[in-house]
Amino acid sequence: MNRSMIDLWVGVFVAMGLIALLFLSLKVGNLASFSTAESYQIQANFANIGGLKVRAPIKSAGVVVGRVTDVRFDNESFEAVVTLNIDSRFQFPKDTAAKILTSGLLGEQYIGLEAGGDPTMIKNGDRLKLTQSAVVLENLISQFMFNKAQEGKDSK
Amino acid sequence: MNAIRHTLTQLGNAVTRRLTRLGVASRFFIYLLWHSGTAFQRFRLTIREVYFAGVLSLIIILVSGLFVGMVLGLQGYDTLQRYGSSEALGVLVALSLVRELGPVVAGLLFASRAGSAITAEIGLMKATEQISAMEMMAVDPIARVVAPRFWAGVISMPLLAALFSAMGIFGGYLVGVQLIGVDPGAFWSQMQAAVDIRQDVMNGVIKSVVFGIAVTWIAVFEGYDAPPTAEGVSGATTRTVVTGSLAILALDFMLTALMFTGGNAK
Known part of the structure; x- marks a missing residue:
């Protein structure tokens, strides 16, 4: 060779x-x-984040617009503070609502953003006011049981 | 009483011998790094060794990668379709290859294909007194013989692991999409959504670099340390494969524990 x-x-x-x-x-x-491309960070408080993890996707209308970069516990409000990293190409109104949703029946949890109607756009470092916590199955069941019990009492 | 004393002495002897050997190997490693200037100044020496360690390992790496990927495709499909999520086949194949199987299996193959060859070559050079001849001519055998082989191994290993993973994903694609009929769009898009460059691909590359360093270090040390007899060289070659493979498995566990639990433990 x-x-x-x-x-x-x-x-x-x-x-x-x-x-x-x-x-x-x-x-x-x-x-x-x-992309190391431009992105901005906003925060949202949730009463319960369920199984939301760091790096979970943030979707709006089903399209991934960013990722969760940090989840921590605020010891003053006793709520979870979630930091959302959103691509700068996507701008959202100030009154956007954030919900913790589940993809599929047993899938991973993600944050869904629903745009509001406010003319001013959200900026880096802002905090989302309208949030909806993750659905916890136990709470749902206990609510259902409680309602059933109430119904039973009323009909007597 | 004497029997206990005897056992303890033997135990102590075994431990000290191993520790001494580890110390010698570490000093050898530092000396090797210190004197690897030649391997880069006369890069042709290293290129020659890349040919022997890397190019000649290509066939076994590519074929094993293809077959591992195809088996992953078959087995993964069989399990996933029970849960009605056969579209996640791409994710399963890609993640298991890029994170674990690629670096580890390529490393094991590399240890047995190239590591053993390096050990045998250096050991035989020592047995036929070529190493002593170099020393007589005031040529440092570590700089001239060992360092190029070491760096060639370190260069080849990540490339081989990447080829293994790529070939495996191609094999998974062949079986999953072409043979079984998983939707190709879902196969690739779910894979792309789930595989993270830094978290998965980069960590796989880091793993393969670490394995490359460990395996080639063991190979060159065993060769250089081999008793200069036929028996000694054969024993050293065996030890290279065994120790190298064990080192890969142990290092893999440690690296996985470091890399992939940090995010989830949060």
């Missing part, structure tokens, strides 16, 4: 490896959506 053949093969090998890495980052992982 002479020198130039070795060089050729090593060149082919390194090129293939780099193409594989490129394939992994572009086609498998979505480099396009991993």
Whole structure:
């Protein structure tokens, strides 16, 4: 095996490896959506976030517009403070409502944004006022049981 | 009483011997890093070794990657379709390959294909006194022989792991989409939504670099440390494969624990 053949093969090998890495980052992982592009952060308080995790998607009308970057507990209001990182291409009115929703019956939880009608747009660092907590199954069941019991009492 | 004393002495002896060996290996590693200038100044030496460690491992890596991906596609589909979520096949195949199987299986194959060859070569050079001859000519054998092989391994390993993962995903695509008929749009889009560049792809690359360093270090050390006999070289080659594979598995567990629990533990 002479020198130039070795060089050729090593060149082919390194090129293939780099193409594989490129394939992994572009086609498998979505480099396009991993934009270091402009984004702004807003916060929202929730009474209960259920199973919401950091890096959960934020969707509006079903389209992913950002990601949850931080979840922490506020020890003064006893509420969860969720930081939302939203792509700057998407602007929302000030009275936008944030809900914690579940994709599918048992799927992961995400934040759904519903745009309001306010003419002023939300800015970096603002706080969403209208929020709706995650649905906790136990609460739902106990509510249902309580209502049933009430009905039974009324009909007597 | 004597028997206990004997056992304890043996235990102590075994521990000290292992520790000494680890110490020698660490000093060897530092010396190697310190004297790897030649490997980069005369880069042709390293390129030659990349050919032997990387290019000649291509076939086994590509074929194993393809088949691992195809098996993942079949098995994953079988399980996922019970829950009616066969579209998540792409996610399953891509995540398991990029995070774990790619670096680990490529590392194990690399240890047995290239690591053993490196050990045998260096060991045989030592047995035939080529290493001593170099020392006589005032050529540092570590700079001339060991460092190029080490760096070639460190360069080849991440590329091989990436090729393994890419080939595996292609295999999963072949079986899942072409053979079984999962929707190709869902296959790729769910995969892209779930695989994160930094969290998954980058961590996989970091893992493969760490495995490359560990395996080649073990290989060159075992070769350089081998008793200069036929038996010694064969023993060293076996030890390279066994220790290298165990090191990969142990390191993989530690790296996974570091990389993938931080986000969820929050």
